[in-house]
Amino acid sequence: MTDTDRGRSRDRESGFMSVILIFLFIGVIFIPVGLVTLRASHSAIAHSLALVVEIVKRYDIGCVPKPFRINKVSYIQDDSIPKNCSLSFKVPKYMKAPIDIYYQLDNYYQNHRRYIKSRSDQQLLRGRKYHDTITCHPVEFSNDQHILPWGDREELKVNRKNIAWKSDWEHKFGKNVYPFNFQNGTVIGGGKLKPRIPLSDQEDLIVWMHTSALPSFQKLYGRIETDLDVDDVVVVHLMNNYNTFSFGGKKKLVLSTTSWLGGKNDFLGLAYVFIGSSSVTVAVVITLLHLLSPR
Secondary structure, three states: OOHHHHHHHHHHHHHHHHHHHHHHHHHHHHHHHHHHHHHHHHEEEOOOEEEOOEEEEEOOOOOOOHHHHHHHHHHHHOOOOOOEEEEEEEOOOOEOOOEEEEEEEEOOOOOOHHHHHOOOHHHHHHHHHOOOOHHHOOOOEEOOEEOOOOOOOOOOOEEOOOOOOHHHHHHOOOOOOOOOOOOOOOOOOOOOOOOOOOHHHOHHHHHHHOOOOOOOEEEEEEEEOOOEOOOOEEEEEEEOOOOOHHHOOEEEEEEEOOEOOEOOOOHHHHHHHHHHHHHHHHHHHHHHHHHHOOO
């Protein structure tokens, strides 16, 4: 073997070892980070190590009166029937404030292309100055007007402020745009908007319009700024307006304490562990293949 061949062989070995070390390095970094993230998702680092407490209650079917449960779609679409509903649950563990309140939808593909296209971002920002609403099909007009798209016991106060991203309400929703004829047509959605309040101040709408990537997602509704003790009974009064029955969806109410990563969510930690484990596996497989059949 010539010196040139030996040099090339050393370069190949060096490159091979570099690839192995890179994969091992990714694994060594990502797996511990993922485990720490998973632990943080289940434990809040505050004054004491208290578990993140999450309460999830489905309410769509339970809020339909028994006579209407045979045809739930017709019930939810009938405006003449009151949709008031009360949901009660017992707090299983001490919950330290702030306690986030979410509404959760399952089997709702908000990232579907047809859904994303059925809005006019320019009209949300500029109002009636922008009339091109062809993408808002099938609901584009209402009464020949363009739609402006888009609600003795101690009472728990819910803070509804600062639930939306600052970048959204500052740059995507107009300060002088008002929902003057929202939901005046034949297609009725869930909540209502206040016609005298500009879109930039209606954070419910802004939170909803922020597209979710997965078919099961939670949207922040507000925060309870009072601690809840074990066995406290919380009664929630809600309106069961939004129709999820026609597409097999589910509606849930979620109360959750937070850690330094936010609420209980294992996705990020599992992603780190998966990537780290995959990198280590690839490094081991490449090493074995090289040892069994070296070039």
